[in-house]
Amino acid sequence: MKDAFGTPQSLLVLGGTSEIALATARRLVARRTRTVWLAGRPSPALEEAAVQLRSLGADVHTVAFDALDSASHEVALGKVFAEGDIDMVLLAFGILGDQSRDESEPLSAVRVAQTNYTGAVSAGLICAKALQGQGHGSLVVLSSVAGERARRANFIYGSSKAGLDAFAQGLGDALHGTGVHVMVVRPGFVRSKMTAGLEEAPMATTPEAVAAAIETGLRRRSETVWVPGALRVVMSALRHVPRPLFRRLPV
Amino acid sequence: MPAETTTSVTSVTGWGRTAPTTSLLVRPRTYEEAATAVRECGERGGIARGLGRAYGDAAQNAGGAVLDMTGLDRIRGIDAVAGVVVCDAGVSLHRLMEVLLPLGWFVPVTPGTRYVTVGGAIGADIHGKNHHVSGSFSRHVQSMDVLIADGTVQTALPGSDLFDATAGGMGLTGVILSATVELHPVETSLMSVDTERATDLDDLMSRLTATDDRYRYSVAWIDLLARGAATGRAVLTRGDHAPLDALPVRARREPLAFRPGRLPAAPAFFPEGLLGRTSVSLFNELWYRRAPKSRTGELQKMSTFFHPLDGVPHWNRVYGRGGFVQYQFVVGYGQEETLRRIVSRISRRGCPSFLAVLKRFGEGDPGWLSFPMPGWTLALDIPANLTGLGAFLDELDEEVTGAGGRVYLAKDSRLRPESLAGMYPKLPAFRALRAELDPTSVFTSDLSRRLSL
Ligand SMILES: Cc1cc2nc3c(=O)[nH]c(=O)nc-3n(C[C@H](O)[C@H](O)[C@H](O)COP(=O)(O)OP(=O)(O)OC[C@H]3O[C@@H](n4cnc5c(N)ncnc54)[C@H](O)[C@@H]3O)c2cc1C
Ligand SMILES: NC(=O)c1ccc[n+]([C@@H]2O[C@H](COP(=O)([O-])OP(=O)(O)OC[C@H]3O[C@@H](n4cnc5c(N)ncnc54)[C@H](OP(=O)(O)O)[C@@H]3O)[C@@H](O)[C@H]2O)c1
Numbered sequence: 001m002k003d004a005f006g007t008p009q010s011l012l013v014l015g016g017t018s019e020i021a022l023a024t025a026r027r028l029v030a031r032r033t034r035t036v037w038l039a040g041r042p043s044p045a046l047e048e049a050a051v052q053l054r055s056l057g058a059d060v061h062t063v064a065f066d067a068l069d070s071a072s073h074e075v076a077l078g079k080v081f082a083e084g085d086i087d088m089v090l091l092a093f094g095i096l097g098d099q100s101r102d103e104s105e106p107l108s109a110v111r112v113a114q115t116n117y118t119g120a121v122s123a124g125l126i127c128a129k130a131l132q133g134q135g136h137g138s139l140v141v142l143s144s145v146a147g148e149r150a151r152r153a154n155f156i157y158g159s160s161k162a163g164l165d166a167f168a169q170g171l172g173d174a175l176h177g178t179g180v181h182v183m184v185v186r187p188g189f190v191r192s193k194m195t196a197g198l199e200e201a202p203m204a205t206t207p208e209a210v211a212a213a214i215e216t217g218l219r220r221r222s223e224t225v226w227v228p229g230a231l232r233v234v235m236s237a238l239r240h241v242p243r244p245l246f247r248r249l250p251v
Numbered sequence: 252m253p254a255e256t257t258t259s260v261t262s263v264t265g266w267g268r269t270a271p272t273t274s275l276l277v278r279p280r281t282y283e284e285a286a287t288a289v290r291e292c293g294e295r296g297g298i299a300r301g302l303g304r305a306y307g308d309a310a311q312n313a314g315g316a317v318l319d320m321t322g323l324d325r326i327r328g329i330d331a332v333a334g335v336v337v338c339d340a341g342v343s344l345h346r347l348m349e350v351l352l353p354l355g356w357f358v359p360v361t362p363g364t365r366y367v368t369v370g371g372a373i374g375a376d377i378h379g380k381n382h383h384v385s386g387s388f389s390r391h392v393q394s395m396d397v398l399i400a401d402g403t404v405q406t407a408l409p410g411s412d413l414f415d416a417t418a419g420g421m422g423l424t425g426v427i428l429s430a431t432v433e434l435h436p437v438e439t440s441l442m443s444v445d446t447e448r449a450t451d452l453d454d455l456m457s458r459l460t461a462t463d464d465r466y467r468y469s470v471a472w473i474d475l476l477a478r479g480a481a482t483g484r485a486v487l488t489r490g491d492h493a494p495l496d497a498l499p500v501r502a503r504r505e506p507l508a509f510r511p512g513r514l515p516a517a518p519a520f521f522p523e524g525l526l527g528r529t530s531v532s533l534f535n536e537l538w539y540r541r542a543p544k545s546r547t548g549e550l551q552k553m554s555t556f557f558h559p560l561d562g563v564p565h566w567n568r569v570y571g572r573g574g575f576v577q578y579q580f581v582v583g584y585g586q587e588e589t590l591r592r593i594v595s596r597i598s599r600r601g602c603p604s605f606l607a608v609l610k611r612f613g614e615g616d617p618g619w620l621s622f623p624m625p626g627w628t629l630a631l632d633i634p635a636n637l638t639g640l641g642a643f644l645d646e647l648d649e650e651v652t653g654a655g656g657r658v659y660l661a662k663d664s665r666l667r668p669e670s671l672a673g674m675y676p677k678l679p680a681f682r683a684l685r686a687e688l689d690p691t692s693v694f695t696s697d698l699s700r701r702l703s704l
Pocket of ligand 2: 014015016017018019020021040041043045065066067068091092093094095096115142143144145186187188189190191192193194195
């Protein structure tokens with residue numbers, strides 16, 4: 001069960017090698033999380049992540065999960081929930097894609113959309129249903145500022161995150177009153193392996209900062225969290241910039 | 252389920268308004284309906300709930316059933332000669348006072364609010380300002396009927412395992428349906444109260460130690476925001492029921508009248524952040540200055556003396572949406588150093604905490620998970636949205652366990668399961684009895700899930 005500060009005792013990470021997710025898991029384990037499920041595509045990196053969290057004192061399990069294989073989600077995730085209550089699900093999987101290649105290879109663009117959006121729809125719905133049955137729990141969804149307004153430079157990724165974001169908000173409204181809390185997290189540029197080698201955007205932040213914002217959001221039962229927080233204001237301004245101007249902005 | 256039983260899917264929290272979870276709220280009106288509710292509560296189990304005055308998650312059960320016991324509210328019989336009442340578990344102490352005071356009887360133990368049920372009083376095995384004289388509530392229970400997991404009703408007598416596990420057992424052994432409770436005789440409904448100020452914690456402890464045994468009721472309110480030399484400054488209020496001849500002649504005509512009085516409720520939406528350090532410390536300052544340096548034999552209403560907060564319905568809303576936690580611990584006599592350290596840590600940290608309460612406990616009580624033990628108990632409220640509060644309280648837990656003390660489950664919403672065994676040495680016996688009586692954990696609460704009770 002979560003405590004008075006919203007800190008979970010059990011955590012399920014979808015996208016078990018995500019740097020943001022692992023920074024969050026480390027932070028929560030240091031507080032009080034004891035059981036962690038890392039769901040992801042089987043790999044040495046996934047097992048290594050489990051070993052690291054174990055060394056912090058958590059009881060860690062890994063489970064095979066592929067966002068692209070929606071048909072398998074029910075069984076894979078059902079197994080986890082059958083083992084006991086999950087206080088928090090962190091939906092962290094996602095791929096950035098390669099905008100210029102994706103524009104010329106529609107199938108690789110579809111892969112971005114299917115991972116970030118379709119995969120999240122099936123996994124999100126399955127988790128939501130399980131949490132609802134428990135009568136409690138938080139579903140924390142890693143969206144992105146990129147979904148707030150699609151930019152020329154990464155609109156394929158951006159549109160997939162826009163879909164995910166809208167889906168998660170709607171799900172949150174649907175679950176209102178069921179005891180289940182949905183929190184949409186919108187980080188800006190985070191220094192992780194996803195962005196390695198890319199030129200940093202302004203207000204770049206770290207996985208640790210996102211983790212801290214998630215912990216605070218849980219305590220406040222927030223519905224939306226921006227990281228860094230100032231992005232909320234920046235984006236609400238950018239949202240209203242006229243198209244001809246927005247197109248030419250170096251963001 | 253029979254048509255009379257009302258049910259609804261509801262979000263539930265404790266008095267601190269933290270960690271809401273959703274359950275099926277069932278309101279039985281008869282013992283049979285309660286038994287049906289227990290038999291049909293499903294795989295996520297059920298838990299009894301009284302008036303929801305426990306601060307944390309003790310009377311909630313995510314995804315399962317919560318039995319609202321306030322529908323079982325009959326007083327079944329009163330022996331006005333011997334001073335014994337037989338009543339349903341959903342009867343509140345407020346109701347008992349209303350009915351019993353005119354007959355010259357008072358409840359044996361009352362907490363800081365009269366809006367608790369008899370079931371909740373036994374379930375948490377509550378203590379009052381008279382613990383050093385009278386012990387906990389369940390010491391005055393002659394017998395109780397408990398609906399256990401198999402749907403049958405057992406009569407539990409003091410000294411039996413079921414009784415000792417149920418007193419303080421937080422509803423996890425079964426649903427208390429009714430109880431026979433011994434009362435305390437009074438001549439009037441007024442209290443005769445002595446008030447004195449203590450300048451710091453040591454002054455306070457020595458005053459309490461020296462003269463507590465002269466009073467039936469004793470408690471001290473500490474200003475935890477005072478720092479430096481004033482750390483732990485406090486106001487002691489101690490007293491007893493006023494005898495008839497202490498009343499002015501006019502009041503002797505109706506010596507047993509019970510008139511608690513109420514103020515308007517706190518607004519439903521209280522602006523958050525109003526309770527900053529500055530405003531709270533100002534309040535504490537005024538309150539300390541207002542108290543007389545020393546005054547004896549003042550006549551006070553019972554409600555003023557025992558239940559000052561009950562005058563403002565829903566006062567728990569002043570902490571805003573984030574809610575609040577109450578931290579109450581006890582450390583044994585001889586562990587004064589730990590108490591001093593904790594008080595100075597709290598005051599150095601500047602938690603915006605309204606008056607905290609310090610009290611000396613008497614002998615421990617027989618309940619396996621009963622909280623009191625001979626020693627010092629301190630209780631304080633803190634807004635839950637204070638940054639770093641979780642880690643800070645975990646550190647205090649370590650101080651408390653290190654000194655052989657414990658934290659009160661009825662107030663708790665954040666303990667970690669690993670802290671528990673050291674605090675409650677009879678936990679293995681409690682778990683064993685639960686495993687025997689209730690192998691499938693029919694009785695389950697958010698508290699029991701969180702702490703693996
Ligand atoms: C302002 C304030 C002051 C307080 N002061 C004190 C104090 O001085 N001393 C003290 O000891 N406590 C104090 N408390 C705590 C309070 O007395 C306890 O939490 C008490 O248990 C609340 O009773 P309730 O009827 O509201 O029960 P709830 O809060 O609804 O339930 C509390 C526990 O009792 C169990 N329970 C309730 N009814 C039954 C039943 N019929 N059968 C089995 N189990 C049942 C529940 O499962 C739960 O575990 C205070 C609380 C407040 C809000
Ligand atoms: N980094 C940023 O700047 C940034 C900004 C805003 C939002 N976000 C979002 O935050 C989330 C986490 O990002 P991160 O920075 O932690 O990146 P990361 O370390 O690259 O993590 C991405 C995760 O997604 C997993 N994943 C990818 N495809 C998958 C699939 N088909 N099935 C299962 N898992 C799959 C990866 O697992 P494998 O190990 O199997 O590849 C990896 O665990 C992502 O949703 C991302 O879009 C990131």
